[in-house]
Amino acid sequence: MRASTCLHDAFIVSAQQSPQAVAVVEPGQGSISYGQLDALSDRLRDRLTELGVSRGDRVGIYLRKSIASVATLLGALKAGAAYVPVDPGAPVARGAYILHNCAVKAVVVEAELADKLAAALADLGAAPAVIAVDGSLPGGAGLGAALAAAEQSTSAARVGSVRSDADDLAYILYTSGSTGKPKGVMLSHEDAVSFVDWCSESFSPTAADRFSSHAPFHFDLSILDIHVCLKHGATLVLIGEDIGKDAPRLAQLIADERISIWYSAPSILALLAQFGSLASHDYGALRQVLFAGEVFPVKHLRALSELWPGRRYYNLYGPTETNVCTWHEVPLPVPAERNTPYPIGQVCSHLRARVLDESGAPVAHGSEGELCIAGPAVMRGYWALPEQTSKGFFTDREGNAWYRTGDIVTEADDACYTYLGRRDRMVKRRGYRVELGEIEAGLYRHAKVKEAAVLAFADEQAGLSITAFLSSDEAKRPSLIEIKRFCAENLPLYMIPDKFIWLDSLPKTSTDKIDYQRLKELP
CATH class of the missing domain: 3.30.300.30 (ANL, C-terminal domain)
Structure with missing residues (x-):
């Protein structure tokens, strides 16, 4: 990857080439074009820069999934910062801990949550700059209004986007920690771009596609949803939590919004197969069904593939520290006699995989061992946790660092991996x-x-x-x-x-x- 390539570069190119194309749809709330999204994120970039955000800083996102939150993460990247998405539906103390832990310089927050978050941050001794957004205004208007108010009181000029290096952090995703405190997984521009490029090669998206955005932005599935979609000038359809687990409404939305590439955890697809009345809707636009994050029970996968025949189904596997690192296209039809989950597949082309025993030695094909991953998509480490970072890697004799996934697998002769379970108590x-x-x-x-x-x-x-x-x-x-x-x-x-x-x-x-x-x- 060229050192000058940033995660958001591809979006900027899409906006220049097709400014009138629809970039993001927020069902029931409106949509925004590529040109409008580019301009809105530029304005946020300028505001963040005025507030002191510079290359290498962190910007917190404490917003529900919306056009405003998409513009915010792009604006943070343009300012040279890493974005840190936080779940606004979780206890405020958890969100405040995350934002304080990685020392965000600024945070963009729902106006109705701003006071509670500020109080929780103050208890921790933190006081980042705050941009409060009226979440009741549709189509990114809340963020636009917040920026307009600031622009009226200042004379800040457009500063232009900051050029980040490949090793600069693009985002930090916090995952569950064994000490009871979340830990931040640091992903660089190189990590993210290598993954996005692999997705482009593997799934061949086009500007005509309409991607689902089911995963919340603090979940690593969102990286594919957002950044692969925006790279190709496609349309991102945001799915909020209010409808994301309501099978009948979700089934209707997928049909109405003509989603062509779906990506979610298997549990959601299982819900759709059981309770979505899929046979009563037209899914002519749907062509790819991607799932990751957990094992997909075969009986539910079989039912789904029978209700949605003729599509391509992909089982994607990988921890947050690597994003997707193995993949497997499910052969259809699913045999009636099959009751074991499908394998997690072969290692992605931009990565390397090994199966090692407890001493770090390779195991024979067919033997159980821990899956370890190396390559340009592997995280830079855990934020401010050097010991955990060190424990998370194995270094071979050639000096290559291999991330220990903690997952026990077997490798078949065709280099296809089968997942067996966790090494520790993480599920x-x-x-x-x-x-x-x-x-x-x-x-x-x-x-x-x-x-x-x-x-x-x-x-x-x-x-x-x-x-x-x-x-x-x-x-x-x-x-x-x-x-x-x-x-x-x-x-x-x-x-x-x-x-x-x-x-x-x-x-x-x-x-x-x-x-x-x-x-x-x-x-």
Whole structure:
């Protein structure tokens, strides 16, 4: 990759070539053209620069998915900064921790959330510049109004976009951390562009395509949605959380918006297959169905492929630290007798893969080992966590750094990988990577919780269910409603356990540690 290539360069080219083409659609709220989106993100770039944002800084995005949030991430990149998307639906303390942890210089926030976020940041001793956006205004108008107010009070000139180097950070995505605190995965322009280029080669998108944007922007699936789409001058159709898990409405939207390239976690596709009444809609525009983030139960994949025949289905695999690193096109039809998940496939052409044992030695084909990845799309490390960064990599005799995915796989003779499970206690749920220890840390915040242990169990319908085992010194334990309400206030929705089991005390090992193996036998 040329050192001068930035993640947003391809979008700028698309805007220059097709300024009138529709770039982003926000169903029910309007749309914006490439030329308009380019101009709006330029204005934000200038405002950020005026606020002191410069190359190498970080800009927080505390917005719901919208045209404004797309313009914000582009404006941050144009200012030479890395964008840091935060889930506005999660507890505000979590968002404030993330923004404080990576020392954002500025944050663009929904106006209705601005005061709460500012107070939470102040508690941490942080006070970044704030741009408050009225989220009730459609089509990016809220961001435009916020910038207009600032422009009236200043005489700042257009400053032009900053040229970032390949090694400069493009974005930081925070994932669940084993200490109970999220950790930031640092991705550079080179990381992102190499992935976007691979997607372009593999899926051959065109300006006529209409991409789904189902994943929230703090989820790594969004990188394909946004940046591959904008590179090719295609149209990005934003899907908000209010409709994203409502199968009947979502099924209607996919048809109405003529989406041609779909990408989501398998759990959403399973919902559509079961409850979307797909046979009653016209999906003539749909040509590719991509899924990643968790194992797709074969029975649901079979049902979906029968309801949406004639499309190409791709199983994409990869942690946030590498984005997609292996892929597999599902051969159709799915045999009626098949009940095992499809493999995660072969390594992507811009990356290399090895299967290693615990000592770092390669294992024989067909033997179990940890999948390790090297190449230009691998993260630069975890923000401000040098020890965890070091532990995350294996360096071979030639000095090449291999990222340890923590996933156990086998490799067939044709270099196709089959996923077997996690090395540690990290699981995938609803497409999100979840560290069970973070859920435990959240539960321990409840005043009546003495002990907490969280386990994940296979679930035929949901794919994965999470059970929390708890004990208390109090004679009156919290009710189910109370503990669920507490979780909703302290954890993202996808981390809330499905089941809570109260015990007098949790079983212990001989070293007085919680005995997770015995807990597994209880349900």
